[in-house]
Amino acid sequence: MSYRDDPSDEIDVLFIAANTRSLAVNRGSLVRALQDRGLSVGALVPDDDFLQDVHELGITTWRYHLERHSMGLRGELSRFLHLRKLIREIAPRAVFAYAVKPIILGIPAARLAGVRETYCLATGLGYLYGTHDRRTRIIRALVTYCYALAGGLSKAFFFQNPDDRAELQQNLLFRHLARSVVVNGSGVDLDDYPYAEAPTEPITFLFMGRFLKEKGIDDFVEAARRLSRRYPAAEFVALGDADGALVNSISTAQIEAWHEEGIVRLPGKVRDVHRYLKSASVMVLPSYYREGIPRSLLEALSTGRPVITCDSPGCRETVQEGVNGWLVPPRDAESIAARMETFLNDPGLVREMGHNGRKMAEQKFSIHLVNQQMLCEMSIAHALEPLQSST
Template identity: 45%
Template sequence: MSIDVLIIAGNARSLVANRGDLIRDMLSVGLLVAAAVPIADYLTEVEELGIQIHPINMGRTGVNPLQDLLTLLSLRKLIMQVKPKVVFGYTVKAVVYGSLAAKSAGVPRIYSMITGLGHVFTTDSAKTRRLRRIISVLYLAGLACNHKVFFQNPDDRQEFIDRGILRYPEKSVRIYGSGVDMQHFARKPLPEGPMVFLFIGRLLIEKGIAEFCEAARVVSADFPQARFIAVGPLDPKLPHACTQEDLECWKAQGVVEFVGGVKDVRPWIERCSVFVLPSYREGTPRSVLEAMSMGRAIITSDAPGCRETVVEGENGFLVEPRQSVPLADAMRIFLEQPALVLRMSEASRQLVERYYDVHKVNKGILEVMELA
């Protein structure tokens, strides 16, 4: 058996949500595609993508030498079995061990996508500094095997060059995130009634959920009619997840409405006026692109990955990360000048049309891979 492309996924959810459109575009040009998906968080939805699925043992977080060696060997065995012409990995372990396995198995072309640097690069403790050194070395080894490396924002690319992780900058290719399906996330009219600020994301410290809740608490004292909604799951197994105690405390304040995880975020985006993501760092935040595509003004962080989605004062505002006061100030601007919401919502949709249409993004990726 021989296939055209083997995608090595970091987790099942992201293969469906973030790579589904890319897979469909690959299939539309006649490519035979397969994906290696970690068993730990396997979802049956991946079987609906119309490609071969190969479950593998690959931990999502942590560095366990024995487990990682087994991951490398199992990936090499799979690659030798399916004989892909191209291997494409994303997230740390998929990039590192997928690239090394592909190189050792003699795969002609190897590509990786850096979808963000994660909590190891956004926090600074003795533990994360040690992990950062280890991960940097692993990245260096893995990316040395690559023909091209896709970066979703220029800050991540520059950091890899500055740290000596990417030895040959000419291998790098800048893309506009994973793109967004503008038909699926179609433009919707703004809601009537009180202004609604919406956060969508996992309840992680680095997503800025604490700053969102604190800003909401402060702003609600002056604008009690405003609503604040947080959509997303609490997964205590993830590094830097908020604690259950944090969540209960925020709920007790009675300001932010917590919805939990949902399968379809569109109804929630439709009922919001302004989308808010005060994240500390992203690749390119998909949730922001989805909100922009549906025509929503944005407040997000002046941080890598986030800052690329906002033209300051045109489709939203950039705020200092890790601080609730600038976030509250930006919310107040919208509440005091509600006409801005409509103007900026139109600008958001235009920016998506110009840069982030998923089919434009995917066409660029396939051309670089020589698959278009």
């Protein structure tokens, strides 16, 4: 695509965001990298929770309607047509969509609106690819077909771990239509999450994530319960809250029961996790949710915290067994407790493994490395280079 003299007049890259928080927190660095190349960036957003943060990035936004869990054909068709209309009016040079609905609705809508350069990013496959009842299998087959269509219409389909790509490439249509690229998650800003020596008096175990069963929050609580009597000085903290829109969310009654039990401290959902990471000794995320790569694990590695997580897609990418942490089987509170107990019996491992985790973050998960790989695949990111080199 050719460069326009005044990129503020028109949008070069339009993001279709799953929510404003993910755009500001997870895609903000990619946005800035595009802007550093002289490209103007806009976004379609479905909510305004973090809208101020998005606008501080210099992004022009438009509101669109997104029903995360709706499957009604009439409603989805209406939202698809609205997306096509919006994109046609904005007339961006390229569209970048991430998460399920923005990809399967936004990419076809963008192409029908006349956008020739589109990109997809699967930020994990979620519960659809981890649940196997008949209804879910039918929906999964339909979503996989839609992914294949979106991939065939796009210049690149990015995945955040190799297991997710392998899952979709089992589908013959996806394998032949989509040009897929694996990157190391969303990356982590090493400067925003600097190394800090982990405290070991007391040893504190931290969980960070939505309170969904598949995220392993109930397994974390059970492991804490098993250890609390024998190690009364140990502390257990869980950051996050329930997601009432999902049937697999932990109930409010259960969270209140955990509060009353008093074994795990539950501060709720917090905007700034830095102070909790600094006061933690070990990150524990026993998730089997089909993550891309969980952001909480990347932040923990960067801060220099050992990791206990599940041997599941996305999570396993963050652990070199016995070097910076351990992998445990899904749904296994006993194994989680056993690995946590190892740190309680040998506190020196906390800092040794934490230091190794920081090295992994630097070598593998730096956000600048991840962005560079993505930008290399995006034609529009190179549009200015010939002009810039000639001036």
